Amino acid sequence: MEKYIKGRVWRFSENVDTDQIIPAIYLVTGDKQELAKHAFENVRPDFAKDVSDGDIIVAGPNFGSGSSREHAPRALLGAGIRCVIAPSFARIFYRNSINIGLPLVECDVDAADGDVLAIDFEDGKIVNTNTSAGYTFPSLPEFLVDLLDAGLIENTKRKLTRTG
């Protein structure tokens, strides 16, 4: 995982559910690039067209609620999203994101569409470069940092090797 990123903001409100992130009719593939084509299609049709690699999502509480579909964080990764920041996340979305290497930050950040945020994961700091406002966030538990770094697949392989 990168220690420092800088990216353009897509702003969303609270309770963004996984049906909004990726509508169920597209759940016929696990391919993140394919899923990315339909990300936020119903609620924000411009997203898939205008999103660029390195962008960041800033949202209100309870981001990723609803379905267990891992297709949701996969669609965001496929779209080039490098981090999602929200005051709270739905638990399955949280697990899925960590498992597939999409960093999430639990923090209430004031940012508008198009603002540029600088995120320092090591020091737990966020700066909105447009407003100069600064924010801090607690670091993840060590277990989750390892999981995010290695990825679930590698983590599982290690476990299988240990247990023979």
Next chain:
Amino acid sequence: MAPPSDTRRQYHPHASFYPIAANTRVMGMTIAEKILAAHAGKDSVSPKEIVDARIDYVMVNDVTGLPAFEVFEEFDATPILEKTVLIQDHYVPNKDVASAEQAKSMREFARRYGIKNHFDVGRGGVCHQIMIEEGFSAPGRLIVGADSHTCSYGALGALSTGIGSSEAASAMATGELWFKVPETQKFVVDGEPGKYVMGKDIILHIIGDIGVSGSLYKSMEFYGSAIESLHLSDRITISNMAIEAGAKCGIIPPDEAVFDYLKNRVIGEYSPVYADEDAEYEDIFEYDASEIAVLVATPHLPENVTPASEIDVQIDQAYLGSCTNGRIEDLRAAAAVLKGKSVHTDVRMIVVPASKSIFEQAMREGLLKVFMDADAYVAGPTCGACLGGYMGVLAEGERCISSTNRNFIGRMGHPNSEVYLANPAVVAASAVTGRITDPEDLLER
């Protein structure tokens, strides 16, 4: 929106409690804590602790299965056969070529590894109903499933929770998964529910009170005389919708109703788990069931609850089915309202029993005839319409009264369509009048 009547009395029993270090825990444990401790091989666990726990079953459906199978191939392992359950339900019978390929990947995975617990078209139904009917779910078990409504089996005293596809693959290979021990909230519902008040109304009332993130990451435990008096089917509805409050699980202490249901059904042994007397709850919520109205959750969140009698909305479709309310008891409740009446000419009513065995029983009891005589469309089990997949997708501007669990934007079709959640009797009454209707009002006419 505020709940219809403020029946909640909340207090914090541990407000003056002094903090103790996790490793010197002396307090008793909640059901979720006990089940996680037992499966992690520990004497005790505390909220927020991360544990590796042995799982009893891992389930995937046709939608979440495909990504899991792709990930699984990276492990160079074989799935733990007796713990792996594969259920085709979301897009079967297939809606198009892509979903056909997806379902095929499950069949191939089952064949390749010799997985016996594979429920294909004509042999199963909606995954959570199958997990219960086929005896996988039982008190004290730790069950994970790549579907958010896996929390349904809490009604049988299991800790069951939704996970993602990649970690389902990992659990199939290792038989374990990491869990963060949740805090537990206690919900006590006493009193006698009204005639048309079902489990659906109780859980909608609670979600209306605490909100869609009111139990975020937490374990809900349900107690009280109203819960004890409910049929298992209604309890499953309550546990099923725990996720709509953001919960990890929604557990009901198992009693004779559960033990009777499991006779000649459950696979293997099980041991019921109950909370300790001195278990620590983060919150305790109390409700009086006699004050809970027959409710409707209006678009676009399950927390937007209003009494059915206070809302006047024209509908285009009435949907009866799903893991939430597609059981025989639900079909009986709807048929009782519908008997001798007809579905309104401007409404199409769709009835989808949640499993093959429910379908058969409904046929034996004459319920399917009641539905068909009323001009409802009756179909075999699938999740299709609930998630806007197929078999009942809504057009722009259309409204559906639905016995399902989510009314999110575009959930059942066009982004400008609307879903109103309600119990099966409300769905049936509304189908007759063409407007959202409290069954009590229909029968008065």
